[in-house]
Amino acid sequence: MRSERARHNKIIFSGTVGAGKSTAIAALSDIPPVATEAVASDETGLIKKTTTVAMDYGVLNLPGGEKVMLYGTPGQERFNFMWEILSEGGIGLVLLINNANPDPLADLQGYLHAFKDFISKTAVTIGVTHMDRAEAPDLDAYRTRLASLGHQPPPAVFRVDARSRDDVAMLVKALLYTLNPGLIDA
Template sequence: MSEVKLLFAGPMGAGKTTAIRAISEVEPIATEVANTDLVESAKLETTVAMDYGQLTLDNGDTLRLYGSPGQRRFDFMWRLLADGALGIVVLLDNSRADPLADLEHFVVAFAPMIAAGRVVIAPGRLETHPSPSLDDYLARLDALGHFVPVVPADVRRRDDVLRVLDVLFEQIELAEETESVDGDGDEWLRFVQQARAT
């Protein structure tokens, strides 16, 4: 049995804690405190270190689910939490003032993982805030020189979060197939295929 780390990232209020809670089989551990940055977000609490949950696959392997703090002043934590992660889900909130600027910020922060094909972008709240559209996200990513899947998600819904992870696993599988230089590719490929099967 093996353990693999996945990271949920995104700005404050994008739903990282909620997404982990939607799929975790254990009560998530959260480091939430009262939000003192009401300019950034009107939510009452915010994550200051990380969230943590886990999901066991059918073969006994464990996905360790980490959520990063969303405030930019904690961006040093993003790199620490991304270290050793198999992949990253960047959650975005379409109700924020400038979600495309948020996208750019996280694309820069996780550029190495994007280059490795291990990131998926998941905008939320599109039903109440349809702009920017999915095409707008794809156009901005293209302008930045990146091809990254964009999958809409309501992070309160388990099926939506699992669909985002399925797309992430497809990305990782493709990356493993094209890179498999280090000899660990086959083991990772088996893990990703098993994860997709759950």
């Protein structure tokens, strides 16, 4: 029989401020998510009123009793010490990039660099949010940037609405299929 520890998987959600990490976890979690929101006290306040300062936490229950623990990191770089702490024991990274930011491809590159050690031992899938507010760059530009950074094969990249349970579930499924290509849909 598998140990209780082996029956729980931990996925990290990270990415830019305002990309929808907290929203994505809330959309997918089968429990009310735990959030550490505080009033934004820096330039983040121009984007949104509150921001994650430690983590978000949710749980996705799978058939057969397995659980996927969903941990969201703060997006602000000044809280990057939490990125490593939260990544400990994680099986993969869901990276959310806000396409309406001034240079989302630079954001992508920065987060991939920050998580490079974690990604090298696990896997990453990328969700591009807010494409309804900014259509460029398109997904092909993300794939081109990933290839230029040496990600071969490039990670899966999707246009997502962080409020949509189906969209967020697609990101998690893509991550799980990357980790174990033999998985079948349940």
